[in-house]
Amino acid sequence: MNAVFALVAGFVFGVGLLISGMTNPAKILAFLDIAGVWNPSLMFVMVGAILTAIPAFAYIRSRGKTLLGAPASLPARSPITPRLLAGSALFGIGWGLSGFCPGPAFVALTFGDQRVWIFVLAVVAGMVLAHITLKRLDSI
């Protein structure tokens, strides 16, 4: 059952990205280009998404269990670390350079544009590098 809900969630997530225009790097870059011709669309997407998700998170925070009675795993309230800041900055550079973040990139894999595959392969490579790096750092 887990898998079915996850599949549906992933599908709806993707449809949301497609409908909102967020799978188009040009749209993302237009949002980030505040000194140019600014398109604030992404703001409406995030507001819509956040407002919709707030009740679910409030529910899980208070109940601690899913609707099916299983344990829910919300990230712990951990402090703001150098890793969080550095990682976010690096991600921001990549996002600003390409207009792609992970979600839209994976959805766009099916668009038939080889460049997306190259980008996604690079993302995976970056993730492997991060895994190796963090493992080394944590074992020092």
Add this chain to the structure above:
Amino acid sequence: MTTLAANIQVTAPLVGGVLIGAAAATLLLFNGQVAGISGVVGRIVEGDFGQKFWRVAFLIGLLLSGPAYLYWNGALPPFEISADLPTLIVAGLLVGFGTRVGSGCTSGHGVCGIANFSPRSLTATVVFMAVAIVVVFLVRHAGVSL
């Protein structure tokens, strides 16, 4: 000089956003998991497919949305990549590396984390947005290139 784009869409972005939020709510309420794409993919890359393979199922659902959209609408939505190949490769590496080190991306921190009122996620989001905005400014208005 900032100019506002002509014909800014409000409905489609809002509807799309609500769907994204609903999807995140679904994954949380039924699977007890946070819909952070970098986390889902990152853990798969580390060999953790999730209980009952939920991460794989989520990714498959994500990958099915494009073909479904194409089938329903007869065409894919507008799609334009301006970065060249070397830039895409560097950007991809940074996105992959950065999201794992920073524990999240626009969905994990920007949507889910903020919806959960997490100061950590709000901070992360402010950082990656500010940095991205600076990068775009440098590339588009200050003649900086890789």
